[in-house]
Amino acid sequence: QVKLVQSGTEARKPGSSVKVSCKASGGTFTSSSISWVRQAPGQGLEWVGRIIPKPALTNYAQKFQDRVTITADKSRSTVYLELSSLRSEDAAVYYCVTGDDHGDYDLLYWGQGTLVTVSS
Amino acid sequence: QAVVTQEPSLTVSPGGTVTLTCGSSTGAVTSGHYPYWFQQKPGQAPRTLIYDTSNRHSWTPARFSGSLLGGKAVLTLSGAQPEDEAEYYCLLSFVFGGGTKLTVL
Numbered sequence: 001q002v003k004l005v006q007s008g009t010e011a012r013k014p015g016s017s018v019k020v021s022c023k024a025s026g027g028t029f030t031s032s033s034i035s036w037v038r039q040a041p042g043q044g045l046e047w048v049g050r051i052i053p054k055p056a057l058t059n060y061a062q063k064f065q066d067r068v069t070i071t072a073d074k075s076r077s078t079v080y081l082e083l084s085s086l087r088s089e090d091a092a093v094y095y096c097v098t099g100d101d102h103g104d105y106d107l108l109y110w111g112q113g114t115l116v117t118v119s120s
Numbered sequence: 121q122a123v124v125t126q127e128p129s130l131t132v133s134p135g136g137t138v139t140l141t142c143g144s145s146t147g148a149v150t151s152g153h154y155p156y157w158f159q160q161k162p163g164q165a166p167r168t169l170i171y172d173t174s175n176r177h178s179w180t181p182a183r184f185s186g187s188l189l190g191g192k193a194v195l196t197l198s199g200a201q202p203e204d205e206a207e208y209y210c211l212l213s214f215v216f217g218g219g220t221k222l223t224v225l
Contacts (some may be wrong), residue, residue: 037166037216045158045166045209045216061214062121095165105172107156107211110165 002027004034004096004111011117017084020114022096029077030054031103036070036081038092039113048094051079052103083116091118122146126210126217131225132200140195140220142210148191149212155193156211157186160219166209170195200224 007021022034035050049060053072060068069082083090093113099106123145132138142155149155157170168177170186173193183199193210205224210217 035214044219045160045211047211047214047216050214059214105175107158108168108171108177110167113165 002098002109004098004109006094006096006111006114009115009117011119012086013120014087014118016086017082018086018116019080019082020094020096020116021078021080022111023076023078024098025077027098027109028101029072030074032101033099033103033106034070034072034079035097035107037095037097037107039095040089040092043092046092048081048083050106053079086116086118088118090116092116122212122215124210124212124215124217126208126220128218129221129223131223132197132204134200134202134224136200137196137198138200138222140197140208140210140222141189142193142195142212142217143191144212149188149193151188153193153212155186155188157184157193157195158209158211160207160209161205169208197222 003025005023010018012018030053033050033052036048051058051070067084072079095113096111097107098109125143155173158166160166169180174186185196207219209219
């Protein structure tokens with residue numbers, strides 16, 4: 001069974017950066033896409049971007065294009081989301097979500113979420 | 121970027137049938153938008169119910185079905201159960217709708 005385990009809560013100040021990790025197990029890491037989706041308190045879901053570890057293809061939502069970097073460490077089966085120039089509106093739970101083993105479908109299995117707070 | 125629209129809230133009686141819709145500001149929703157449906161209960165991570173328009177996940181009860189109708193993606197719940205009360209989100213081409221709060225009452 002596919003399982004995603006995310007890193008713990010992060011607290012940051014405005015203007016700083018945060019890096020959140022997502023370790024995958026039980027699937028074929030290199031061919032499955034992993035997306036990041038966020039949810040601000042009391043709000044809906046927002047797709048941030050995704051990576052397909054092999055061949056390290058990334059896609060980002062236009063809104064985050066200049067502030068987000070998604071990377072993958074194949075040796076650790078871990079994907080990272082780095083968001084820079086943080087503002088209060090970036091405070092949210094960030095979820096990683098992976099697809100099927102063959103890379104045919106995205107967004108099938110969800111991690112438990114990582115809370116990121118942004119406050120001075 | 122397209123705006124994806126959903127009903128803000130719907131109510132269904134236990135055992136009843138309800139249809140949730142998902143539309144796009146750019147026009148008719150097609151299979152090329154690869155519609156997804158997600159369910160989220162309070163305090164929990166979302167979970168995927170339907171992918172690629174009509175495919176149920178392994179844990180999705182058969183009472184949930186996805187389709188295209190009238191230029192929109194549609195999630196139909198037939199025989200609603202109390203445990204189906206939740207927020208439902210659709211996704212079209214990696215853009216989420218605002219969610220539908222479904223009450224079973």
